[in-house]
Structure formats: structure tokens, C-alpha cells
Amino acid sequence: xxxxxxxxxxxxGIDKSFPGVHALQNVDFSLAKGEIHALVGENGAGxxxxxxxxxxxxxxxxxxxxxxxxxxxxxxPLHAQDLGISTVYQEVNLCPNLTVAENILIGRQPTKFGxxxxxxxxxxxxxxxxxxxxxxxxxxxxxxxxxAIQQMAxxxxxxxxxxxxxxxLDEPTxxxxxxxxxxxxxxxxxxxxEGIATVFITHFLDQVYEVTDxxxxxxxxxxxxxxxxxxxxxxxxxKLMLGRTLTTLDDMAAHKIVTRQHISSETLxxxxxxxxxxxxxxxxxxxxxxxxxxxxxxxxxGRTEIANLLFGIDKPDEGTLTVGGSLVxxxxxxxxxxxxxxxxxxxxxxxxxxxxxxxxENIIMAMQASKGWFKRLNxxxxxxxxxxxxxxxxxxxxxxxxxxxxxxxxNQQKVILARWLAANPRLxxLDEPTxxxxxxxxxxxxxxxxTLAEEGKSCVFISSELDEVLRTSHRIxxxxxxxxxxxxxxxxxxxxxxxxxxxxxx
Amino acid sequence: xxxxxxxxxxxQMTESRLFLPIAVLCLILIFDFFFIPGFxxxxxxxxxxxxxxxxxxxxxxxxVILAMGMTLVIATGGxxxxxxxxxAISSSVACIMINPSIIGMNLSGNIGDLINDPGYSxxxxxxxxxxxxIIGTLCGLWNGVLVSYGRIQPMVATLIxxxxxxxIAQLITNAVKIIIFNDTYAYLGNGWxxxxxxxxxxxxxxxxxxxxxxxxxxxxxxxSVGINFRASFYSGINExxxxxxxxxxxxxxxxxxxxxxxxxxxxxxxxxxxxxxELDAILAVVIGGTVMGAGGRFSLLGSALGAIVLYAxxxxxxxxxxxxxxxxxxxxxxxxxxxxxxxxxxQTMIRGIGKQSVRREVAR
Numbered sequence: 001x002x003x004x005x006x007x008x009x010x011x012x013g014i015d016k017s018f019p020g021v022h023a024l025q026n027v028d029f030s031l032a033k034g035e036i037h038a039l040v041g042e043n044g045a046g047x048x049x050x051x052x053x054x055x056x057x058x059x060x061x062x063x064x065x066x067x068x069x070x071x072x073x074x075x076x077p078l079h080a081q082d083l084g085i086s087t088v089y090q091e092v093n094l095c096p097n098l099t100v101a102e103n104i105l106i107g108r109q110p111t112k113f114g115x116x117x118x119x120x121x122x123x124x125x126x127x128x129x130x131x132x133x134x135x136x137x138x139x140x141x142x143x144x145x146x147x148a149i150q151q152m153a154x155x156x157x158x159x160x161x162x163x164x165x166x167x168x169l170d171e172p173t174x175x176x177x178x179x180x181x182x183x184x185x186x187x188x189x190x191x192x193x194e195g196i197a198t199v200f201i202t203h204f205l206d207q208v209y210e211v212t213d214x215x216x217x218x219x220x221x222x223x224x225x226x227x228x229x230x231x232x233x234x235x236x237x238x239k240l241m242l243g244r245t246l247t248t249l250d251d252m253a254a255h256k257i258v259t260r261q262h263i264s265s266e267t268l269x270x271x272x273x274x275x276x277x278x279x280x281x282x283x284x285x286x287x288x289x290x291x292x293x294x295x296x297x298x299x300x301x302g303r304t305e306i307a308n309l310l311f312g313i314d315k316p317d318e319g320t321l322t323v324g325g326s327l328v329x330x331x332x333x334x335x336x337x338x339x340x341x342x343x344x345x346x347x348x349x350x351x352x353x354x355x356x357x358x359x360x361e362n363i364i365m366a367m368q369a370s371k372g373w374f375k376r377l378n379x380x381x382x383x384x385x386x387x388x389x390x391x392x393x394x395x396x397x398x399x400x401x402x403x404x405x406x407x408x409x410x411n412q413q414k415v416i417l418a419r420w421l422a423a424n425p426r427l428x429x430l431d432e433p434t435x436x437x438x439x440x441x442x443x444x445x446x447x448x449x450x451t452l453a454e455e456g457k458s459c460v461f462i463s464s465e466l467d468e469v470l471r472t473s474h475r476i477x478x479x480x481x482x483x484x485x486x487x488x489x490x491x492x493x494x495x496x497x498x499x500x501x502x503x504x505x506x
Numbered sequence: 507x508x509x510x511x512x513x514x515x516x517x518q519m520t521e522s523r524l525f526l527p528i529a530v531l532c533l534i535l536i537f538d539f540f541f542i543p544g545f546x547x548x549x550x551x552x553x554x555x556x557x558x559x560x561x562x563x564x565x566x567x568x569x570v571i572l573a574m575g576m577t578l579v580i581a582t583g584g585x586x587x588x589x590x591x592x593x594a595i596s597s598s599v600a601c602i603m604i605n606p607s608i609i610g611m612n613l614s615g616n617i618g619d620l621i622n623d624p625g626y627s628x629x630x631x632x633x634x635x636x637x638x639x640i641i642g643t644l645c646g647l648w649n650g651v652l653v654s655y656g657r658i659q660p661m662v663a664t665l666i667x668x669x670x671x672x673x674i675a676q677l678i679t680n681a682v683k684i685i686i687f688n689d690t691y692a693y694l695g696n697g698w699x700x701x702x703x704x705x706x707x708x709x710x711x712x713x714x715x716x717x718x719x720x721x722x723x724x725x726x727x728x729x730s731v732g733i734n735f736r737a738s739f740y741s742g743i744n745e746x747x748x749x750x751x752x753x754x755x756x757x758x759x760x761x762x763x764x765x766x767x768x769x770x771x772x773x774x775x776x777x778x779x780x781x782x783x784e785l786d787a788i789l790a791v792v793i794g795g796t797v798m799g800a801g802g803r804f805s806l807l808g809s810a811l812g813a814i815v816l817y818a819x820x821x822x823x824x825x826x827x828x829x830x831x832x833x834x835x836x837x838x839x840x841x842x843x844x845x846x847x848x849x850x851x852x853q854t855m856i857r858g859i860g861k862q863s864v865r866r867e868v869a870r
Contacts, residue, residue: 333741467566
């Protein structure tokens, strides 16, 4: 058991607001000497904000931080390092073109007569990495090594620059293989034995159970609780993260039951052992016209990867995909649109909107793309289509000629939905269509999905919010660790789905 | 009403992409009106219209044509530095097709007589025009392949042809300046139908470019790819082909401009033809309000006006008797002025003029 009587960091009553978002509300967090402490929660739960407050990136509006019993105000990330709090970020932020040794010791190079003592530097770097049980040629550029080694170098740097008492690892395993993860865990346990406290942020629950002593759960900016990892079951942990208690399903549930009768027995899409290495394990999938298929699972479980394969962003390296009875060969968005498959992508800003173009142009874009370069929709048709969808989806915009970047997030999302509805697809894949938008629009979008199903179209509905998936989907596929683990049809028990998300090993 | 009227009209005007090029052109012409006597004089001789204003139009022709292609390339978020070199290649090819004796081709008949004959051309005239245009387009395709499929930074990718292009032009002509006596070819750059014939050619390229981009979906796709290529790809637009098209069209325009530039000096001068014109073309596009580097919304009319603004400035300088060698310094001043005018601070200031005038009148 960890040495909990000696807390290195204690954060009390931390409160932080950004314009429009109450990111942290009265959150307490403590970190004991020689423990590995998991910090979990879905997107927007407040994990990163809490870490930013601890490392001085953000100042809390209220609340105190004590370090070794002394109250401190962390002024900046640099100050945090001086205090002994080091962070290794998800994206390794080192210089790939410098050598490993330079990356570890830059800013603290050993010098001789005022010049850098390269020899001493390389020896020191080698020692430091040796302590982490990594033995490599430190004179090679960092970029020539695997991400895992780069992580190790980042950890070595974090330890050397601060004589760290506390180390924060922000999703260090998201791009590591199983073997590399194991190596990282060895290093974490070694640091633990040396009395360093580690905060470990991850979306992989298996890893929480494998390596951590305690776990703190955040949800919507509030503290759910801190538990000894061994004392809380996987299922309970997921419940705590998602915050789902069984609520009465609203009228949409009734609507769903009605639409279920419209599901055709034909097959619109069939995936047979479709998979892509390093992305998603091979999976089978069948979809009927008029059916809504929900993909449930935690972030990074493979939901977006499936969407990308079905829409042709990625090309599978095994298996066959059949849409409307014909084998898919042309894996590209353009090809998919030709087949009547559309994807409303997860990252609205990067993959969805074309900010400087008008609402009208954004709406007609996919339709025009499928018509080709030369068959331009004439202006009158463009205006008519834009007006129709602005009314249908209730898009709040001063005019169809407004640049789409000036609209709110929810309305931008509606514009992208309009783009795909205008293209009249047979299958609409919605990847996190409700993320970051207001509650009213969320309900609108869920209702729209059911309306589409009633019209005989198919939908794939992806959401981190389990109740949304339950409310809209006739069938639910559960994903875990980039593989399809189970499939539920008909009357679905929420508890079973949560168990499937968590993994039956609980 | 009058009060709000000015503010409203001013607001609408300054919002327009064409406001700055038109305003700057007006300022230059007003300056010329007061400080250069006779600048606005036009004379009509032998069915030709002459004058400084006509000179501005005539001199700006190659840059206007280049700017059409450059506009599309810049709108996709790229740049094409090779257009000057492609001009040299294009004019060299045209000259060698009229007179291939320079590369050791045996011509039937007395060479001296032949090449001095204003009616003589080894290849038929349609080929002399068409082949350089095709070669220019191929040069553009090469750039486009490097940028869109090779994923090389546009500046680096087109730098290759910018450097190599003049070498290629020299190879084509054996590094000899071929003097051309063919009158049909020379007509491209020197003919007149009231206005210089080249002005009509520029107008033709402008209209063709406008029809090609705005009467089809290509213009919107180019803008979309320039603003957010990932979102464009997700929407089913083939963003690579769009870029390829933009560079190919830019190469075509460079080939066209090369023909006119070569024709107007009646030689193939691989070292001089199109020298630094890539910079003029980029400058014209930027003056015309298409944003360099970021890509996105473009205006062909703005770019054409931008080229005319540039040559109005230069022609005015000449008219004031400033030495040709000092003109480059003047261009530098234009660049600085353009950058300042398009900065967000100055833009806000200009838009603010309308509001301020309202405030002042209200205060009164």
C-alpha cells in the first residue's frame, strides 16, 4: 500500500471558470509520496484543467495548493518545475532533430571552460536513461527512436530538470504498443519505489488497474471521488465516469420503438473481417436500411477508426466491405459519397467546416463535389437548398451568405449535417455529433437521427454519452481497446453495455 | 438619412475586396493628373490609340495573364515561383519552331533569305502558338504533381523549375538569342486594333479564367481546399486534383505570357524574358486582395486590377523621369504599402472612418 500519510501535493477547493464553461468546481486532489495515482474521466471532465492548474499553466479562481505542507502559488510551468512538479505531455514536445542527450540535458548542459562538454553530457544522459533501464546510443537524433523511447527521454528530462517530487504523465500510453507500455510501467514502478509520486492520466482502464494505487474520477468539472484502485470494480468506475444512473427515457424511446418496425430485412452495408493494423482489429458489421447502429465505448476504443474505414478515409488492409450489394474498391470520401455513404466527422473545426466560405457554400459542398467540377449547381438552386436546410434544421444565421466561422458551434454542426443531408445519403455516419454543443441542439440531432431512420435511411451514431446511444440506436456495438467486443440488439440493458465497455475481467 | 447613408455606403465599400486596388489606382491617377502634365493625353494616329494610359494597359498584359494563374495557386494556399522561367521556356520553344536552323536543323532553301522573310515560319503558326501553351501547362503539371502528390512545400517545389527552367530555355535555343522576323508571331505583342492587340489577349485570358472558375464549381473548390483541405477531402472534393489543376492553369498562363513577351521583343532571350515576373504576379495577386499563404477567397478581377496598379505606379515613375534602375526601389515601397494596407490594424482604421464621421456629425 502506498505511503498515504505523507502527501506531497494537496489541492483543496480548486475552482476554475473559462468564458462559458465552469471547468472545475470545488475539486480536491491529493498526491502521496511514492504512489501512482490515476486521474480519469471522459472528455471535458476537467482532467487537463486540473493538471494545468497544478503545473501553473492556469491560475485557479479559488482554492489552495500545498506542496510538502507549505502553501504555494504556482506561477508558471517553469516555476512548477522548480518546485519539483514535472509534466510529460501526451505529444512528446522535444526536438526530434537533436540528439537524445541534447534533448535530456538542454538548458542544463555540463560545461567546461564555458563551452559545452559534449562528452560529459553524453555520459550523463546515458546514466540517466540507464536509471530508467533504457540503454540506447544517446548521440543519435531523438527522432530516430520509437515513441516509447522518446517518452522515456521526456521522462528523463522531466526528472533531471527538477529533482522531481511529483511527475505528471498525460496520456503517455495512447501511442504506445503493449510492449512499450510494459516498459513504461516498469519505469513508473521504479520511480515509485524511489518515492516519486506519479499522476497517470489515461483512457485505458486496464492500465489503471495494472499500475495505479489510487484513482480519482472527475466528471463535468466536479470531483466524483478518490478511491483505492483495488477497492472499486471496473463497472463501478465506468458508472462513476459516465455518471449514468438509470433515468426514464423520454419520448424518443417510444419513437425508437416505432422506427424499429421500419427496419428493412435487406442489407445495406456488410463488413466482413474488415480491419486495419494499428487502427482497429478486424470486425464484422451488418446494417439494414432504416436502422440506427450505435457505437459505444470509451474514447480511443476504436469508434472513429470504424467510422473512417466505413467512409473510406482509411483503407482496410484486410476483410471485405460491401455496400448496397457491391464490393467496395474505391476507398475515398468521394467514392463513399457515390455509394451514398456520408460521414459527419468528429473534429468539426479541422474536418468539417470550411470557415471562410458561406453557410450556403458549406451546405452545398458535398452535393456539388458529387456532381463534379463542371456541373455547377446554379445560384437559384444553391439558394433554395441552403434556405431549405436553414429552416429545416433551424440554423441560427443572419443569412445564408454569412461566413460559417462566425456561427456558434452548435450551428456549425447543423451546417455540416445539412451538407450531408443535402447529399441525400443512404447511410449517414455521425461521429460525436453532439460534442461541445448545447443541450437543445443535442436533442434536435438525436431526434433527426430517428426521423432519418423512419425515412428508411441508415445511421451509425457515435457518442461518448451512453444515454444518447441508448436513446437513438436499435442496435449497439461495443468497442474496447480498438476491437469490437460485443453487439446488442433489441431491448438493451444498460448495465450489460457498461460491463461490456469495462471488459468482463472485472 | 444622409449621415447613416455615408457610413453605410462607406462600410459596404470598404468591405469589398476590390476597394483597395480601386482606391489605390484612383490615388495614383489623381497624383498623375496633378503632377505629370499630359499624362491623360490620348492621341489617335493611323487607327492606333496612344498615350500613357494605353502604355499602362499594354505593359501590364503579361503580369495580368500571369496573375490569373497565380491567383488560383495562391488561393489553394500555395505559390508558384517558376512562372518567369516558364515564360522563357515558352518563348524559346516558339522561336525555335519558327526558326530551327539555330539547333542545326537543315532548312530547304537559303537560310538567310528564309529567316528574313516576314512570312516564313518552319512550323505552321497554329503549332507555334499551341505547342508553347501545352509545354507551359506541362511545366505547371510538374509543379502541381510535386506539390499535391509529392507533398513538397510549394515554395520549394516551384523553386526547382524557377532555377532549372532558364537552363532548359537555354538548352532549347542553344543559348543563342534567335531574332524573329515573322510578322504573324510578332503581332501577338506588337499588333494594334485601336488598342494594343495584347490587351485583347489579356482580356480573353481574364474572361476565360473567370468562366472556368466561376461558371463551374472549380472556383469554390479551389477556395475550399485553400481554406481547409482536410474538410474539403472529407466532403468528397479531390483536393489533390484541385491543386494540380491550379498549378497546371498557372503554367498555361505562364506559357501564354511568355508568347506575348517573346513576341513583343521579337527574340528568344532566355535570360531576360520573364525575369522577376513571378514577383510582379504575386504582388498583383496580393494587391488584388487574395491572401498570400493562408489561401481561400480569391478575386480574379482584383488580381487584374492589382497588376494594373503595379504598372500604373511604374509608368508614372517613368513619366516623372525616374531612372529605370531605381524603379525596383519603388516596387519595394509598393510592397511595404500593400502589406501595411492589408494589416488588420489599418483595415480597422479605414472601416472606422465611416463610423468616426457619424460620431463627429452626431457631436455637432
